[in-house]
Amino acid sequence: MTDRPSWAPQGIDLTVPSVSRIYDYFLGGSHNFEVDREAARIAIKAFPSIPKISQENRAVMRRAVRFAMDRGITQFLDIGSGIPTFGNVHEVAQANDPRARVVYVDNDPVAVAHSRAVLEGNPNATALAGDLRDPLSILDAPETRRMLDLDRPVALMLVAVVHFLPDDERPEEIIAALREALAPGSAMVITHATLDGPTPQGQRGAQEVYQRTATPLIMRSREELERFFEGFELVEPGVVPLPYWRPDTPPSEDDDPGVTHGLAGVGLKA
Numbered sequence: 001m002t003d004r005p006s007w008a009p010q011g012i013d014l015t016v017p018s019v020s021r022i023y024d025y026f027l028g029g030s031h032n033f034e035v036d037r038e039a040a041r042i043a044i045k046a047f048p049s050i051p052k053i054s055q056e057n058r059a060v061m062r063r064a065v066r067f068a069m070d071r072g073i074t075q076f077l078d079i080g081s082g083i084p085t086f087g088n089v090h091e092v093a094q095a096n097d098p099r100a101r102v103v104y105v106d107n108d109p110v111a112v113a114h115s116r117a118v119l120e121g122n123p124n125a126t127a128l129a130g131d132l133r134d135p136l137s138i139l140d141a142p143e144t145r146r147m148l149d150l151d152r153p154v155a156l157m158l159v160a161v162v163h164f165l166p167d168d169e170r171p172e173e174i175i176a177a178l179r180e181a182l183a184p185g186s187a188m189v190i191t192h193a194t195l196d197g198p199t200p201q202g203q204r205g206a207q208e209v210y211q212r213t214a215t216p217l218i219m220r221s222r223e224e225l226e227r228f229f230e231g232f233e234l235v236e237p238g239v240v241p242l243p244y245w246r247p248d249t250p251p252s253e254d255d256d257p258g259v260t261h262g263l264a265g266v267g268l269k270a
Helices: 019-026 034-046 050-070 091-095 109-119 135-140 142-147 170-181 200-210 222-227 255-262
Strands: 075-079 101-106 125-129 153-159 188-192 232-234 262-269
Touching: 019 034, 019 050, 019 109, 034 050, 034 170, 050 091, 050 125, 050 153, 050 188, 050 262, 091 101, 091 232, 101 109, 101 262, 109 125, 109 262, 125 142, 135 142, 135 170, 200 255, 222 232, 222 262
Parallel strands: 075 101, 075 153, 101 125, 153 188
Antiparallel strands: 188 262, 232 262
16 A cells, blocks of 8 residues: 555545646656656656756746747746746746746645645745636636636646647647637747657657556657747747757856757747
8 A cells, every 4th residue: 555645635546647737746756656757767768868867947938938038928827837846936036026826726735735835825826726628617617717827818828738739639639729828929938759869769768658648748850849839939049949049148068958859939919
């Protein structure tokens, strides 16, 4: 029998790995179960670069938040936000402007419960249970309506989440529904796994691990990812490997080449 940690909500199946808890493990977090750690270790064995990709995803997220703030955007909708570790959206945004408002959304009860605990006492940030597959329920949620003014620009954060939507779930239509709800001047941030890069076989090995979860990992090319930005104007440098999206310091030849198996792009709604 698996012991249930005190922080784990009742009803969580401790025998099935969760993508948000695996991601938490890659980032060095502690809100994961042994089933998640075992899946993560298998993924790392197949593709040792995967923790670094997770860290690069977070770094792009922080740079994208600063980009949005520089454009005067102070509202953030982070869907598939995962379990908060360090450098979360609200920390980056509110360090720039304490009035910045953030709504976190995740379908993992552990992620939502822990996010609410982290945000206790923060009047400008909240977390809700929701699923990217049902965008209208997220947009119409009382927490979203209370926290965000959708008549003003919002930064939509889809960091390391769209690659869990297979084509038959129509990700382009889901993103279009979210886009239509956003005011002109809004931004959309997407990061996504890809086989493009120097070690596709390792990435395929990691992909096999996610087949054990409820949300298998879908790899897409740069061209496929660019289609998700219909209705947005891609900002420079376009859809590029994670380390190349507006880096604080130029990438080095000594960097792990495996991190180029993640793509990032940011678009602005006219």
